[in-house]
Amino acid sequence: MTATVAVLRGDGIGPEVLESALSILGSCLQVRVREAKVGGEAIDATGDPLPEETAEICQSSQAILLGAIGGPRWVQPIPAAHGLLKLRQRLGLYANLRPVRHLNLPTPLREGLARHADVLIVRDLAGGVYLGEPRGGADGDVATNTWTQTADQVRRVAHVAFRQATRRRNRVTSVDKANLLETSRLWRRVVDEVARDYPAVFLEHRHVDAMSFELIQAPHRFDVILTDNLFGDILSDEAALIAGAIGVLPSASLGDGPALYKPVHGPAPDLAGRGIANPTGAILAVAMLLEHSLNRPDLARIVESAVNVTLRDVRTPDVGGKATTREFTEAVHRNLSWLRWAHTPAEDETETTASSEWGV
Numbered sequence: 227m228t229a230t231v232a233v234l235r236g237d238g239i240g241p242e243v244l245e246s247a248l249s250i251l252g253s254c255l256q257v258r259v260r261e262a263k264v265g266g267e268a269i270d271a272t273g274d275p276l277p278e279e280t281a282e283i284c285q286s287s288q289a290i291l292l293g294a295i296g297g298p299r300w301v302q303p304i305p306a307a308h309g310l311l312k313l314r315q316r317l318g319l320y321a322n323l324r325p326v327r328h329l330n331l332p333t334p335l336r337e338g339l340a341r342h343a344d345v346l347i348v349r350d351l352a353g354g355v356y357l358g359e360p361r362g363g364a365d366g367d368v369a370t371n372t373w374t375q376t377a378d379q380v381r382r383v384a385h386v387a388f389r390q391a392t393r394r395r396n397r398v399t400s401v402d403k404a405n406l407l408e409t410s411r412l413w414r415r416v417v418d419e420v421a422r423d424y425p426a427v428f429l430e431h432r433h434v435d436a437m438s439f440e441l442i443q444a445p446h447r448f449d450v451i452l453t454d455n456l457f458g459d460i461l462s463d464e465a466a467l468i469a470g471a472i473g474v475l476p477s478a479s480l481g482d483g484p485a486l487y488k489p490v491h492g493p494a495p496d497l498a499g500r501g502i503a504n505p506t507g508a509i510l511a512v513a514m515l516l517e518h519s520l521n522r523p524d525l526a527r528i529v530e531s532a533v534n535v536t537l538r539d540v541r542t543p544d545v546g547g548k549a550t551t552r553e554f555t556e557a558v559h560r561n562l563s564w565l566r567w568a569h570t571p572a573e574d575e576t577e578t579t580a581s582s583e584w585g586v
């Protein structure tokens with residue numbers, strides 16, 4: 227059956243990186259694409275960063291692929307980014323997975339540390355200061371936001387983190403600010419409770435300020451990092467230094483229905499329209515989509531390898547190269563066809579032996 231994917235190109239470099247990512251998805255599988263507007267482009271068209279039609283298209287698709295959202299044109303009266311917050315709420319997306327691995331790219335971190343780093347940030351999307359009410363007052367003398375966290379929200383996302391850890395290196399680092407915030411003390415208590423269900427997983431706690439230092443000082447020490455909405459947003463951009471650039475990280479937002487995939491990066495208005503945006507994060511988001519929503523981990527691995535092989539010698543300007551988005555994408559396609567050919571099961575024994583000689 228053909229999969230249905232809602233495609234929200236969004237703002238800034240969103241449409242450019244999605245063009246590239248969709249071409250990769252299309253070369254792996256036949257998909258039915260349903261386009262819809264979100265963020266700034268939706269505000270321009272309808273006045274609403276999440277029009278009802280978009281929400282319905284997303285709800286009735288198998289997965290959602292989003293480019294980027296926001297930009298300086300849409301801060302008042304409603305920030306474009308609210309389109310994404312509303313979409314997460316509407317779809318009940320509560321766990322944001324942000325894998326960060328070393329790629330074939332130079333990183334500013336000490337050689338050796340980044341090479342062995344492989345972390346998965348699991349970020350709560352349901353609670354925290356981004357969503358709490360009351361809020362308001364940006365135009366007056368006193369502005370207010372409310373940081374609310376429920377035990378149920380923490381429990382749900384903590385289970386996701388611990389389950390992921392059991393498939394990885396059995397280690398969870400939970401990040402909070404429990405020396406100051408009540409929300410963090412609740413967080414820590416509930417995470418400790420959930421940990422009892424996973425005796426094989428080692429749990430440690432960190433305050434966010436210490437964590438932001440250690441993540442760069444010793445990134446190879448961490449496996450799954452479990453944290454709240456705001457801290458996860460900040461730490462995931464910081465963790466991009468492990469991979470070498472913010473443009474190369476993907477993310478998946480999971481709930482009980484269709485999941486949403488997007489690169490971690492934002493709209494990068496200074497790069498928009500120039501054809502030089504790095505589509506790696508968007509392409510790796512397609513790999514996550516193939517694995518988590520379309521049950522094709524085999525294709526996901528091949529896409530990841532194709533991207534990593536490509537990064538060795540074809541690079542966009544943000545990672546020190548001169549390639550355009552299109553040139554990079556074409557190179558990924560070429561590597562993808564090689565890898566897919568090498569992975570195709572042969573029809574008889576003789577061919578199996580022959581093709582395995584490629585050693586891929």
Ligand code: IPM
Binds near residue numbers: 296310459490492
């Ligand atoms: C991200 C973005 C979003 C977030 C914004 C656009 C709402 O920064 O995906 O990291 O803060 O979650």
Ligand code: MN
Binds near residue numbers: 459463
């Ligand atoms: Mn962010």
